[in-house]
Amino acid sequence: MTRQIVLDTETTGLSADSGDRIIEIGCVELLNRRLTGNNLHFYLNPERDSHEDALRVHGLTTEFLRDKPKFAEVAEDLLTYLQDAEIIIHNAAFDVGFLDRELERLRKPAFNTWVDSITDTLVMAKQLYPGKRNSLDALCDRLGVDNSGRTLHGALLDAELLADVYIALTRGQEALLIDLGDVGQQGVSVRRADFSALDLPVIRANEVELSAHAGVLTQLDKSSSGKTVWRVVEPEITGI
Template structure:
């Protein structure tokens, strides 16, 4: 069973190295690409004020956060929840930098030592949409995810939106997956099909389709500044 956790944080500012702290963490669980409702959410007392620019983004005041638990008080519960899962984050380096700093204060190993892997949806989006805006709001608009309730940034709301964005970004992969969940519940066995007995026709592209394909590749290459891997491989082969 594939367990994924979509994670987002809010912080007092932009620099964990300069002493900024996590003030909110939101996590949304996916099992086999389906939302389970088993989410995790904490407001955290950062023991310091937020920068004015950050406060305008998240709206979480020092007064609101004063009676909330400190990160040290919730760290074990967070790590138990995340343990062994694939973690999905938008701009992962930012959140992991803050999580690593919080764990360092507690004498614990780095964040990635507790999870199976980290997937950065910002990196995914840049590959899929080179040269375009790939913020969470931009991806919501592009992929038809309703973000009308997002007047301020909030870790749990943003994690929920990112879960929808991730599912849409990877929608094409569903065609490559066989869901055997229902079969397993009924106790039936999957039937193997020998595809070698079928005579499958090969449909080749016509001249017009090849021209259109080349045009699209040229546009992608231009948008990426000539950094496409296929272009380098083709040149090397030639």
């Protein structure tokens, strides 16, 4: 069973190295790519004020956070929850940098030693959509994820949105498959279809389509500053 945790943080500012701290952590659990509802959420007292720019983003005031637990008080619960899971983060270097610094203050090992792996959806999005905006809001718009309730950034809300974005980013042929385990539990019999004798026609591209295809490749080359592999792969593919 694959356990994944989508994680997001809010912070007092942009630089953990300069003393900024985590003020909110939101975690959303996926089992076999399905939301379980077993989520984790903390507001934290950072023992310092937020920068004005950060406060405009998250809206979490010093007064609101003053009676919240400190990171040290929730660290064990957080690490136990995350233990050995694949962690999914948008712009992972930012969040992991802050988590590492918080763990360092407690003389604990770095964040990546507690989890199975870390997946950065920003890196994934840049590979899938080179040259385009790949913020969480931009991906929600592009992938049809409803983010209308996101007026301010919030770690749990953003983790929930990112979970939907991640599922959409990684949706492939598995989305078309029937979960036979669930079907069996409902008492429905399933008969597999045999397509081995099916002869599918191959329709070759005409000159107009080939020209349009070349134009698309040119645009991809331009938007990615020549980093695409299309021109390398294309000569190896016959019939294109």
